[in-house]
Amino acid sequence: MKIYIFVILAILCSCSILPAQEPNNGQATQPTPVPQVDTNERYRIGYQDTLDIQVFRHPELNRRVNVSPNGTINLFRLDAPIMAVCKTEDELAKTLKPPIKRITSAIHE
Numbered sequence: 001m002k003i004y005i006f007v008i009l010a011i012l013c014s015c016s017i018l019p020a021q022e023p024n025n026g027q028a029t030q031p032t033p034v035p036q037v038d039t040n041e042r043y044r045i046g047y048q049d050t051l052d053i054q055v056f057r058h059p060e061l062n063r064r065v066n067v068s069p070n071g072t073i074n075l076f077r078l079d080a081p082i083m084a085v086c087k088t089e090d091e092l093a094k095t096l097k098p099p100i101k102r103i104t105s106a107i108h109e
Contacts, residue, residue, distance in 0.1 A: 042088045047071060051084065053096070058104055077103050 045051065048067055053075065055061040065073045071085030078099050084092055 042090075044086050044088060045084050045092060047085055049084075051092075055100055055104070058107070061100065061103065075099075 045067060047069055050064060050066050051073060053061075053063045053065060053073075061076070063076060065075065067073055067084050068081070071083055072081035073084045074081045075096075082092075082095060082099075087095070
C-alpha cells in the first residue's frame with residue numbers, strides 16, 4: 001500500500017513540475033539553436049587534478065601526475081616544475097613539447 005501511494009505521489013509531483021505548453025495555433029515551431037562551444041570554454045586544469053601524460057613512441061616517459069596545490073606538475077627528467085593550472089589540454093601539450101623533445105632526442109643519441 002505504501003508503495004502505491006509513493007508511486008502516485010511521484011507521478012503527481014512530476015506532473016506539477018512540467019511547464020505548461022502554449023498552444024501554437026497550427027504554426028510550426030522553430031528548433032532551439034544549439035550553443036557553439038568555444039575553445040576558450042574547454043575544461044581547464046585545476047589544482048590537484050590527476051593528469052595522464054603520454055609521449056608518442058616513448059612509453060617509458062608516460063606518467064600519471066597530480067597537479068600540486070601551487071598549480072605545477074613535476075615530471076621525471078625535467079629540471080623545473082611546469083605550471084599546469086588554468087591551462088587547457090592543448091595549452092599544456094604545447095608547453096611540454098620543447099622539454100620532452102629535448103629528452104627524446106637525448107634518448108636517441
